[in-house]
Amino acid sequence: MKEQSQRINEIIDVCLLAGDIMLKSGAETYRVEDTMTRIAAAFDDRASQCFVMPTGIIFSIDGTDPTKLIRVSERSTDLQKVADVNHVSRKISSGELSLKEAYLQLKAIEKAELTYSIWQRILSASIASGCFLIMFKGGWFDFLPACVAGGLGFAGLVYFHRLIQLKFFAEFLASLIIGVLAVGLTHFGLGHEMDKIIIGSVMPLVPGLLITNAIRDLMAGHLVSGLSKGAEAFLTAFAIGMGIAFAFAL
Structure with a gap:
């Protein structure tokens, strides 16, 4: 027994x-x-x-x-x-x-440490930001500004998440960095379309996996998990939007 x-x-x-x-x-x-x-x-x-x-x-x-x-x-x-x-x-x-x-x-x-190193993730986010800009019909002149803004924004997310355990504030500050950089780069003539630069740069921050998992859990009948993940995705999206809005306000 x-x-x-x-x-x-x-x-x-x-x-x-x-x-x-x-x-x-x-x-x-x-x-x-x-x-x-x-x-x-x-x-x-x-x-x-x-x-x-x-x-x-x-x-x-x-x-x-x-x-x-x-x-x-x-x-x-x-x-x-x-x-x-x-x-x-x-x-x-x-x-x-x-x-x-x-x-x-x-x-x-x-x-096991299966994830990529921080620098590899930042570089990937940077390149992805430029590619997203082109996907959203941005010009090639804005490719490098989007890479810079997206890479520094993602680096800020990683750093602030270590400094502040609340994801909301880390995502808010990361999107704020992206917004300030996009405004600054276009102001000094290093970028043309500020909206396309911002859209491309914030894409690595978007909670795509959370949204997908929330929908799949809801479809599978796991209402508590689906709603909680959906709420977490909404808070992340809200933090990104607040960061960009605060950058415009500055």
Whole structure:
């Protein structure tokens, strides 16, 4: 009985670890619940119950075993980790991994630094800003100003997010930097179309993944998660708009 209880606890730990990695890496709520349920079913024939929110996970296996809760305080975007956890889940379902092997592989995924370096992300945001400007029918003369404004704005987002834990203020200050740079560059003749420069530069800040996940969660019936992610996306969009408006006011 004691060994069975210990095994159930180990299964719950593996499921919670998988769900924690996926939720922190930007996976949809229904995908997290489905992965956890499949892992539990592969190791034990009893039904499992899980409830996932953007800020926490509750999981239990039917019986007398305790329910466990973990809190998720920080979330980012790392879809490679989501794909890796899905790969481990498939191997578990096919019987290729034992409980201990699955736990060790998930721990390795959790500790792995799969995201690009800060400078690579800033450079990518810079180039993307210029490309978005061209996509929105801006002129090639404004390509470099958009790259400068977008890159410095994204760098400001990274810096201010480390300095201030509230995302709203980091996004507000980053968009403020973009607005001031766009106004300044056009004022000194280094840019022509200020509106196109601003639109292209703020695109790396737009919460596209949040909006997509919110819609997919709502369509899957996860109303709490869908509405909360939608509210978070709205606050981000509001912060970006407020930053640009404040730059115009200055």
